[in-house]
Every structure is written in C-alpha cells, then in structure tokens.
Amino acid sequence: MALCLCRDDGGCDCKPLQFHLNGFFAPLRLCGESGFKVFDMARSKSSSRWLKEHFDDEYVTRAQQEGYRSRASYKLLEIDGKDKLLKPGMVVVDLGAAPGGWTQIAADRVGDKGVVVALDILPMDPVPGAEVLQGDFREDEVLQRLLDTLGEHPVDLVMSDMAPNISGMKTVDQPRAMYLVELTLELAKTVLKPGGDMLVKLFQGEGSDEFIKACRTHFRKVIIRKPAASRPRSREVYVLARNYFV
Numbered sequence: 001m002a003l004c005l006c007r008d009d010g011g012c013d014c015k016p017l018q019f020h021l022n023g024f025f026a027p028l029r030l031c032g033e034s035g036f037k038v039f040d041m042a043r044s045k046s047s048s049r050w051l052k053e054h055f056d057d058e059y060v061t062r063a064q065q066e067g068y069r070s071r072a073s074y075k076l077l078e079i080d081g082k083d084k085l086l087k088p089g090m091v092v093v094d095l096g097a098a099p100g101g102w103t104q105i106a107a108d109r110v111g112d113k114g115v116v117v118a119l120d121i122l123p124m125d126p127v128p129g130a131e132v133l134q135g136d137f138r139e140d141e142v143l144q145r146l147l148d149t150l151g152e153h154p155v156d157l158v159m160s161d162m163a164p165n166i167s168g169m170k171t172v173d174q175p176r177a178m179y180l181v182e183l184t185l186e187l188a189k190t191v192l193k194p195g196g197d198m199l200v201k202l203f204q205g206e207g208s209d210e211f212i213k214a215c216r217t218h219f220r221k222v223i224i225r226k227p228a229a230s231r232p233r234s235r236e237v238y239v240l241a242r243n244y245f246v
C-alpha cells in the first residue's frame with residue numbers, strides 16, 4: 001500500500017482522509033500500488049492549487065453536507081437524473097467504487113430487492129445494502145470472486161468509475177486507463193442481461209474513439225455524458241451504453 005496525494009485528472013475526487021505530515025494537513029488516499037509515495041516538493045505548487053480547489057469545490061461541500069462519501073456522487077446523480085438508469089430491484093456492479101459515493105446511490109435506488117456488488121482495489125467501508133469486495137479488477141482471481149459473488153444473477157447495469165493512478169506521463173497513463181475500460185466492456189459482455197446497460201468513465205485520448213466504436217457494436221444506444229461535477233479540464237467523460245444485445 002502506498003500513500004499518495006490524489007489529484008485532479010485521475011478522477012481521484014474521493015472524500016479525502018486528513019493526514020498530518022510535517023505540520024501540513026493534506027488529503028491523502030491509499031493507493032494499491034506497491035511502494036511508498038510521499039510529497040514531491042517539486043509538485044507542491046500544483047498540490048497547493050489542488051488543495052485550494054478541492055476545499056473551495058461546491059461538490060465537496062455538498063457531499064459533506066448531504067452525507068455522500070465523494071463528490072463523484074454528483075456525477076452519477078446527474079446522469080441518473082437525466083437517463084433514469086437505476087431502478088428498484090436491479091442488479092448492479094460498481095467498479096472502482098471507493099470510497100463509496102456511487103455505491104451509496106445505487107444501493108439506495110435498487111432497494112431491498114436489488115443487488116449491488118461494489119469492487120475497489122482499496123479498502124472501503126461497508127455500505128448498507130451492498131456487497132463490497134476488495135481487489136485489483138485486472139487480476140483473474142478478483143474477477144472470479146466478483147463472478148462468484150454475482151452467482152446466477154443476470155446483471156442490469158455495469159458501472160465503472162475506475163481511474164488508474166496517474167504517473168503524469170501520457171504514454172503510460174492513457175494505455176492504463178484504456179485497459180480498465182476494455183476490461184469493463186469484457187465484463188459487461190459476460191454478465192449483462194440482454195437490454196442491460198453499462199456506464200463507464202473514459203479518458204479521452206489514444207484509443208478512446210475505438211472504444212466508443214466497440215461499444216456501438218454491442219449496445220443499441222451509446223451516449224457520451226460530461227456531468228457538471230466532472231472538472232472541465234479533465235479529459236474524463238462517461239460513456240453510457242444502453243440496451244446490450246448479443
């Protein structure tokens with residue numbers, strides 16, 4: 001486990017842990033990569049900018065006031081408000097779920113008769129009404145655990161807000177991000193019932209247009225959403241692929 005400063009473009013907008021380092025309170029999160037990252041002084045300017053933006057951010061304030069675990073919650077709330085994705089009784093897979101904002105919303109919407117299976121590489125506090133798994137989605141053993149947990153339940157919605165740790169090097173980060181969305185599409189093709197939906201965070205860049213094309217060959221309708229809570233300078237968008245067909 002590593003500690004790293006979580007910053008903008010990786011979509012790392014989870015509710016921060018307050019961490020005291022050398023008299024400096026900073027939002028930190030646990031990352032699944034091995035090694036130990038601490039503050040890089042050369043980055044301290046942009047880190048300060050990130051800190052200021054984070055604490056001035058209206059969605060961070062709202063999340064704290066309204067009991068959501070992350071500002072990311074408002075992305076799903078907006079998409080769900082527009083596209084009516086989540087319904088009572090649904091079976092939902094939530095990938096990259098920590099700290100659990102999307103899981104809270106999904107569990108609430110699907111209700112007692114629904115099922116929500118949430119997965120993250122990081123530990124996550126339990127969410128009432130959801131099954132929480134910890135592991136790296138890229139690993140076969142973790143995928144198998146997820147499939148075992150779903151059992152025979154045909155899935156209505158696969159959603160992924162996964163964002164890899166950002167190295168700052170485009171040539172490394174974009175392929176990592178694309179690998180996660182491609183694996184998500186593979187899972188969707190394996191577990192979705194005909195007519196099911198997929199919502200996935202996509203970083204625009206090399207490979208993203210091809211990914212959207214691939215979605216169009218498996219879903220009847222593919223829409224790109226950029227919710228207001230998604231920072232304008234971030235390359236992230238959400239691909240909403242609806243009505244899966246075999």
Ligand SMILES: C[S@@+](CC[C@H](N)C(=O)[O-])C[C@H]1O[C@@H](n2cnc3c(N)ncnc32)[C@H](O)[C@@H]1O
Binds near residue numbers: 069073095101163
């Ligand atoms: C933007 S955050 C998700 C926020 C979440 N949707 C919420 O509402 O609280 C992205 C998450 O993706 C997770 N993630 C990144 N790579 C992953 C992987 N290979 N397997 C599982 N989770 C991963 C990160 O640990 C991080 O918690």
